[in-house]
Amino acid sequence: MKLRALFGTIAGTRGDASLQCCRIGPCAMSLPLVLQTPRLLLRDLLAGDADALNVIEGDAEVTRYMSCDPQTPEQTREYIAGAILEQAKADRKTFDLAIVLREGVSGADGVDERGGGELIGRCGLGIQRPEHREATIWYLLHPQRQGRGYITEAASAMLDFAFGTMGVHRVFADCDPRNTASCRVASRLGMRLEGQLRENYSLKGEWCSSNIYGILESEWAMRKGP
Numbered sequence: 473m474k475l476r477a478l479f480g481t482i483a484g485t486r487g488d489a490s491l492q493c494c495r496i497g498p499c500a501m502s503l504p505l506v507l508q509t510p511r512l513l514l515r516d517l518l519a520g521d522a523d524a525l526n527v528i529e530g531d532a533e534v535t536r537y538m539s540c541d542p543q544t545p546e547q548t549r550e551y552i553a554g555a556i557l558e559q560a561k562a563d564r565k566t567f568d569l570a571i572v573l574r575e576g577v578s579g580a581d582g583v584d585e586r587g588g589g590e591l592i593g594r595c596g597l598g599i600q601r602p603e604h605r606e607a608t609i610w611y612l613l614h615p616q617r618q619g620r621g622y623i624t625e626a627a628s629a630m631l632d633f634a635f636g637t638m639g640v641h642r643v644f645a646d647c648d649p650r651n652t653a654s655c656r657v658a659s660r661l662g663m664r665l666e667g668q669l670r671e672n673y674s675l676k677g678e679w680c681s682s683n684i685y686g687i688l689e690s691e692w693a694m695r696k697g698p
């Protein structure tokens with residue numbers, strides 16, 4: 473996935489399985505948004521995340537198939553500042569969440585004043601065409617935390633949030649076909665390869681294609697069972 477939306481706008485809510493409101497369309501939201509999984513918390517980005525996030529986004533291997541270059545510390549700080557501004561918007565359409573380990577974290581929702589445990593990545597949902605209830609998903613993970621299923625777990629919570637809380641009908645992911653790890657995550661989530669857009673992006677001096685993976689609310693409900 474080239475993570476087209478990664479460095480776009482961001483936005484916010486408080487969230488878990490019992491999250492209220494936040495269906496597509498304007499609504500009052502409370503902050504921060506927090507989603508829980510067995511091993512992880514997904515929560516709104518905080519200003520204090522900049523250093524940890526930049527370790528990940530500043531790595532050229534991580535951004536290899538993304539639509540951006542490795543981020544400087546200043547770029548990461550600016551990105552988070554934009555995210556924080558968006559979080560409070562009543563018509564929030566972007567939910568770009570820090571992924572932190574729950575291990576060793578206590579307190580309500582597992583979020584202490586520092587925002588929880590070690591930040592290991594980011595997972596986002598962007599509602600791009602609200603009138604069609606369609607959203608895109610993206611994710612990235614610290615290289616040393618890969619290969620343990622963390623992103624599959626995080627993105628699964630994000631799909632629950634998309635279909636269950638936000639009332640989305642279709643979620644898609646745009647993966648560079650050479651980004652096999654990202655394509656495998658999409659498949660593992662039950663997203664179907666719907667097609668390939670050939671050389672539709674000129675990035676980093678080369679033509680890049682897009683594998684489009686999609687999943688519908690009915691398919692996600694089927695996977696989750698009754």
Ligand SMILES: CC(C)(COP(=O)(O)OP(=O)(O)OC[C@H]1O[C@@H](n2cnc3c(N)ncnc32)[C@H](O)[C@@H]1OP(=O)(O)O)[C@@H](O)C(=O)NCCC(=O)NCCS
Pocket residue numbers: 473474475533534535537538609610611612613614617618619620621622623624625651653654656657
């Ligand atoms: C894409 C990316 C997030 C995938 O990371 P990942 O570690 O492969 O994904 P997961 O955390 O879900 O881990 C899945 C792997 O862990 C293994 N695994 C171990 N324990 C597991 C568990 N409990 N549950 C699921 N998988 C587990 C899986 O077998 C799988 O390995 P495989 O693909 O070799 O079979 C990562 O490669 C990355 O950050 N890349 C750079 C950024 C990027 O390109 N992002 C995509 C653009 S949006």
